Amino acid sequence: MARITSSAANGLKPDQPVEDPWNSSSGDPLYARIYASVLRIPRGRVSTYGYIARVVGECSARQVGYALAALPEGSRVPWHRVINYKGEISGRKHGSGSNDQRQRLRAEGIAFDFKGRINLQRYGWHRH
């Protein structure tokens, strides 16, 4: 997505490795709080956009999606552990991120049912 290049627009050093949650383009720390919440999801578990939004507060599920979409490639933030409320991997308009995500989740031992969904009762992370 074009938004991934927003770091350049933010005036961030392009070659600096991205680990910490960079601020949103508007400069407020909301994205940082979202990333911090995602970072708490342990390996082998998943959470949802809506759940993250509720934990962070004062933000919508859509915005969580925006924050994750803005993550640069190679980020330490485990964006792949965030799926939608149905237990599905949300579709992307561009790129092949969905396949990446499925592969990463499988690598963590997460199983998909015959319809490609994840059992949230089993793998969902519901702790602050």
Add this chain to the structure above:
DNA sequence: CCTGTGACGTCCC
């Protein structure tokens, strides 16, 4: 300033 878009979610049928 206005408009279209989207890594979402809830309701309703």
Add this chain to the structure above:
DNA sequence: TGGGACGCCACAG
């Protein structure tokens, strides 16, 4: 159980 209609709202152009 599934799909469409909305609501929502930050961003980009």
